Amino acid sequence: MKTRSKFEFTPFSRKQLQVLSWWANPDTQDCEAIICDGSVRAGKTVVMSLSFVIWSMINFNGQQFGMAGKTIGSFRRNVLRPLRNMLESEGYAIHDSRSDNMLTISKNGHTNYYYIFGGKDEASQDLVQGVTLAGFFFDEAALMPQSFVNQATARCSVDGSKFWFNCNPEGPYHWFKLEWIDQLERHKAIRIHFMMEDNPSLTQSTIDRYNRMYSGVFYKRFIMGLWVLADGVVYDNFDPDTMVVDPPRDAVWEENWIGIDYGTQNATTYKLWSLFKGIWYNRGEYYYSGRETGKQKTDEQYVDDLEDFYFDNGLTRSDTTLIVDPSAASFKRSLKNRGFKVVNANNDVLTGIRFMMTQMNAGIMKWTPVSVHTIKEFNSYIWDEKAAEHGIDAVVKEHDHCMDADRYFAMKRLYKKKKKHVRLIKEGF
Structure with a gap:
């Protein structure tokens, strides 16, 4: 024995x-x-x-x-x-x-x-x-x-x-x-x-690392241990001076993923994320709102636009994966019928927001000057104060299309469930 x-x-x-x-x-x-x-x-x-x-x-x-x-x-x-x-x-x-x-x-x-x-x-x-x-x-x-x-x-x-x-x-x-x-x-x-x-x-270095991981309401809760409201701008850690950069010149992109937030009357957006030397760059952005233009596009028209998006950014079907909200069933069928690689997004909103903030703080996700609508949304995407008054953390479902697409990317490609029990045993209590 x-x-x-x-x-x-x-x-x-x-x-x-x-x-x-x-x-x-x-x-x-x-x-x-x-x-x-x-x-x-x-x-x-x-x-x-x-x-x-x-x-x-x-x-x-x-x-x-x-x-x-x-x-x-x-x-x-x-x-x-x-x-x-x-x-x-x-x-x-x-x-x-x-x-x-x-x-x-x-x-x-x-x-x-x-x-x-x-x-x-x-x-x-x-x-x-x-x-x-x-x-x-x-x-x-x-x-x-x-x-x-x-x-x-x-x-x-x-x-x-x-x-x-x-x-x-x-x-x-x-x-x-x-x-x-x-x-x-x-x-x-x-x-x-x-x-x-x-x-x-x-160790102090471990404590310092956790201090760097969180921002805003998550820092107050998970680091300071406070029961505080989620209010104001969601991504209050967004710093355009350090998080919006020019893509590296002559970069040989190691991977390409596209987060897609699909809307019928709401906006549809494609967010191209490419990896170079350990950093992911949002180097391509497509944004179309039927509500704002007064003309809604069909699924097939959106797929046509995606074909152009691939061509403009030098992508092929074999080197790029699309991450799409599971609820967009008809759109996903159109994509698959055209031969695109499609995977379902993880739509855990709160976990996704918290995780994306840690990637931003760590310098792993960067935006570029083409991320025009995304940068606008960073300043307009807010917590729902009325929901907070009832003890519920929720976001206002406005100015969120690029935010959702980026969160889909972060949760599908970067998020890995940590084996917490191993860390507990190694680090004690």
């Missing part, structure tokens, strides 16, 4: 030690919930999940518990893998029934059962109905609907049950901020606010 190597724990910070011991501390042991919020990479998630299991195994035997992420898959990647590594290193026996999404954990004569849930939408509340639990751990609680959290907490009817929440901040009117963080006394809850500096495993 293969022997598992001992997990090397990084020394805990003061706040991490609070999380590990709050349920045994005479000053806080009567509290019924703990909330850990704050910046990214601050050491919240894994130390909370470890503390949750230790608490439950010491205080209960033969009971059922709940653990949830936004999806079961994200929970298994981001929480369960490092958690299992730590627990088995400390002598816990774990059986993972993937078909039932249930863990059976045993140590020192105690055995308990941990059901894994995904809280991604309103229908998720149905998953927890009917089960009796002795505690619940919510990873990224602010990404879950209130109905799921309400149903899950209602299932914890065993005497001594406690709730565990962690999250990164959203807007100040988000339901979790209003119902839990702003009402700690009513819920008999304690709150521990984390910053990256509370994670002793992070």
Whole structure:
């Protein structure tokens, strides 16, 4: 039988030690919930999940518990893998029934059962109905609907049950901020606010790198750990002095991709992105609005214009890939019928905006003087203030056609899901 190597724990910070011991501390042991919020990479998630299991195994035997992420898959990647590594290193026996999404954990004569849930939408509340639990751990609680959290907490009817929440901040009117963080006394809850500096495993260079990655509202939330509104211009990090450049002379382009935002009456735009020595340049822009011109084009006419766009920019069908919104079904058929390479765009708006801002800050995406409509949109693309007042991050669907096309490119070609569990293990908590 293969022997598992001992997990090397990084020394805990003061706040991490609070999380590990709050349920045994005479000053806080009567509290019924703990909330850990704050910046990214601050050491919240894994130390909370470890503390949750230790608490439950010491205080209960033969009971059922709940653990949830936004999806079961994200929970298994981001929480369960490092958690299992730590627990088995400390002598816990774990059986993972993937078909039932249930863990059976045993140590020192105690055995308990941990059901894994995904809280991604309103229908998720149905998953927890009917089960009796002795505690619940919510990873990224602010990404879950209130109905799921309400149903899950209602299932914890065993005497001594406690709730565990962690999250990164959203807007100040988000339901979790209003119902839990702003009402700690009513819920008999304690709150521990984390910053990256509370994670002793992070070097200063790593902290500096994360500081450079985010801008605007995302910097305030993910770095400063603040619950703030998304308002004003979306891409407030756009600097034309450094981000609009002349394309390199005599460049031999290594790759070509075109992000396409297709509209019937709204504008249709083609955004050509080409790679040279590690930097992507938007060296071609097509923009046509049927609403502004008073004459709408057919799918075939738009494809004709794309043929001209290819010719003008020295492109071939074999060296260029088109990224198109999945909803543009008829237009995609016309493109494929003409032999163009077409892939579906990832239309996750908020993740796409956040990711594109990091690429801009890193100098990976640059625009050129041909990006005329794009530069105008950077100054006109704004957050929806009315939606923000209801706790929802949304953009105003105006002046967004070039913005969408560029986001499609960034998310399809540049975005890669990071293996968070590997970084957690390497960098500690």
